[in-house]
Amino acid sequence: MTFAGDQAQRLVVDLHVPRDVVLSGLRHELGALLPDLGEDHLYDVQLVVTELVSNVLDHTTGSGTLRLFRAGDPCVVTVEVDDESSTQPVYGHSRLGENRGRGMVMVESTTSKWGTSLRPGGGKTVFAVVPCP
16 A cells, blocks of 8 residues: 555655664665755655654564655655554654654654555554655
């Protein structure tokens, strides 16, 4: 299931995210896969990917799948992350402590929309649409 929308988008990344993923390496790889994005747009995409993948690592016991879609007109990158948990992200609150829980707040402030959908076989997909600045 994808949330890439009605506009023509191309799949840029379809990647298994293991529990031992190195997030800095993942961010670097995104820079290589999206070399023509402006610096600010790339940073926003990297931030959203980091937060959504971190949620898989912090709040589930399994691994995940990351997909990125790219559209040129209008210029957007859609980020999708699947995981095995049906638990929905909690906006502005974390069970991991009072200094946590702001990831989805940052995702919301960086994207034009985000949301979740339960997957038919179990788990969920969290998506976020990052427009060009």
